[in-house]
Every structure is written in C-alpha cells, then in structure tokens.
Amino acid sequence: MAKIVGGITTSHIPAIGNAIAKHKEQDPYWKPFFDGFPPVREWLNEVKPDVAVMIYNDHGLNFFLDKMPTFAIGAAEQFSNEDEGWGLPTLPPFKGDPKLSWHIIESLVENEFDITSCQEMKVDHAFVVPMQLLFAEKAGQTKTVPVCINTVQHPIPSPKRCYKLGQAIGRAVESYPEDIKVVVIGTGGLSHQLDGQRAGFINKKFDLMCMEKLVSDPESLTQMSARDLVREAGSQGAEFLMWLAMRGALTGRVTELRSNYHIPISNTAAGMMLLANAA
Ligand code: DHB
Ligand code: FE
Numbered sequence: 001m002a003k004i005v006g007g008i009t010t011s012h013i014p015a016i017g018n019a020i021a022k023h024k025e026q027d028p029y030w031k032p033f034f035d036g037f038p039p040v041r042e043w044l045n046e047v048k049p050d051v052a053v054m055i056y057n058d059h060g061l062n063f064f065l066d067k068m069p070t071f072a073i074g075a076a077e078q079f080s081n082e083d084e085g086w087g088l089p090t091l092p093p094f095k096g097d098p099k100l101s102w103h104i105i106e107s108l109v110e111n112e113f114d115i116t117s118c119q120e121m122k123v124d125h126a127f128v129v130p131m132q133l134l135f136a137e138k139a140g141q142t143k144t145v146p147v148c149i150n151t152v153q154h155p156i157p158s159p160k161r162c163y164k165l166g167q168a169i170g171r172a173v174e175s176y177p178e179d180i181k182v183v184v185i186g187t188g189g190l191s192h193q194l195d196g197q198r199a200g201f202i203n204k205k206f207d208l209m210c211m212e213k214l215v216s217d218p219e220s221l222t223q224m225s226a227r228d229l230v231r232e233a234g235s236q237g238a239e240f241l242m243w244l245a246m247r248g249a250l251t252g253r254v255t256e257l258r259s260n261y262h263i264p265i266s267n268t269a270a271g272m273m274l275l276a277n278a279a
Helices: 014-021 038-047 098-110 125-141 159-174 204-216 226-233 237-249
Strands: 003-010 051-056 071-074 094-096 116-118 143-149 181-187 253-265 268-278
Touching: 003 038, 003 125, 003 159, 003 237, 014 125, 038 125, 038 181, 038 253, 038 268, 051 125, 051 159, 051 237, 071 098, 094 125, 098 116, 098 143, 098 159, 125 143, 125 181, 143 159, 143 237, 159 181, 159 237, 181 237, 204 226, 204 237, 204 253, 204 268, 226 237
Parallel strands: 003 181, 051 143, 051 181, 071 116, 094 143
Antiparallel strands: 003 268, 071 143, 253 268
16 A cells, blocks of 8 residues: 655745756855755655655646636646746656546545646646755656645635645545555745735744644644634745645654754745654
8 A cells, every 4th residue: 555654845935946956055045945955855865755745836837816726636647847937947847647646636526625637737836846855856757746725816725624635635645555655745835925015024933833833733723714824924825735734644653854944035934844654
C-alpha cells in the first residue's frame, strides 16, 4: 500500500524563482531564506518519495476569476508552466501520475468533496517555485499530483474544510494499492497582503502561533473562519489553507524535523516546515 512519509510547507513567492535563476542563494538578502532548504533536500534524498502531492493555489494562470473551482486536481501525464509576467524562466513540463490522481479524485468524490478534475492543467509559480526549492535538479523527474485550493476569488473555503480535504487526501493515498512513498507539500503563506489599504501587512505573532499549532494541535486552527484568517494573516496570507490541508493528510505520528521563518522575502513572511509522518 502507499504510504505518506511526511509533509513539507513553503512559501512560493515568485522572487524566489528569480533568485534561483540568478544564483543569488548566498546573497545577504536571500541567505537566511535559502539556508533552510539543504536539510530538507537531504531528507528528500534519503527518504526518496515516489510522488509529491502538491497542494497550492493557482493565481490566474490555469483558472481565472471567471471560472474558479474551490478544489481542483490535475490528472495528466505532464503539467506545463507558462510565463505569468513575473520574469520567471519557463521550465520544461513536470511529470504527472494520472493513475494516482484518478484514485484520489474518485476517493474524494466518494467522500463528498466535489472536485474539478483537470486532464489539462498549467502550473503556476505556486507549484513551480516549491518544486525547484525542494527537488532542485530532480524537479522535472519527480512525479506530481497537483491539488488546487481557491484562495483568490471569494468565497474561499474555510480552514476546517481544507483540513478535512487534507484528511480525505491522506485516506485516499493510503488506500492506493501500490507500494509507493508519497510526500505531501503545501505551498504559500505565511502572512502577507499584496494589495489594498493593508498592502505590506505581516503578522509575526500569528504566523509563529500557526507554525506551533500546526504540529501540536492542528484542530485548534480549524476553529478560525476564512474571514478570521484573512484578518490575521492578510488577504494573501489565506494561503495558509494549503498548510492546513497538508497537515490534514498526515495521519500518523507527526514530528517536526525542520522549520524556518524569515521576514521579509518580497512582501511576505516566508515560512518552511518539514514534518515526518510515522505509521
Ligand atoms: C508574492 C507572494 C505570493 O504569495 C505570490 O503568489 C506572489 C507574490 C510576494 O510577496 O511578492
Ligand atoms: Fe501566492
């Protein structure tokens, strides 16, 4: 049977992708951020997951405001990237795992999650940048199942719903009959707001509380409404929903192996966590 070996969360800011393209990892601005990642890549090299379930939010490349599914899953052989206007290099397509994707979609729909299934899906910076950060030169060879949660067009789903989605993904993966190892990755966050009167808003106290509770008591975070989350984390800080979905998928004994928190990267409080999931 398939096993979930762990979960990883990271911010997905486009500027990170540009810093990678320009080899700026050791620049004073970037070093405190990038220094968090070598131990995570080492862990991935040791554990060697066969598939990454990538939980992220599309920002307008694949879905725009005219058609916005709350939850969507990609089920294609490959997923292409495209220029979004951030100056990021367009990378070769990422590998899919349509068989696992369809297994998850079927299981979720059976469990009352109404999923938009996508046999074609473009993946934006929220998928691509974390793949580069975590898998480096192996990003293109790693099989993926993209899972999109809407955090762009209101109404957005509640923290509780996203946590439950993660739990349902966890059960789906662990009922997959093949002996594969799966890592679940949630991208986005932590607190940030890119537009409006509160542009530049960051809430360190709230972020650190979320990182702690994500390990010790994730259910307590599901008591927040989506509105509470936007108020506390900023309108784009709602991307924390992806972290909660990741955590929901970890069904076993969870231990924090690594974490990093750094302000600012671009307009964002950048956070990273690596959680192991033991049976
Ligand atoms: C930034 C953050 C994001 O989450 C994003 O999707 C785009 C840009 C930023 O801080 O620049
Ligand atoms: Fe984002």
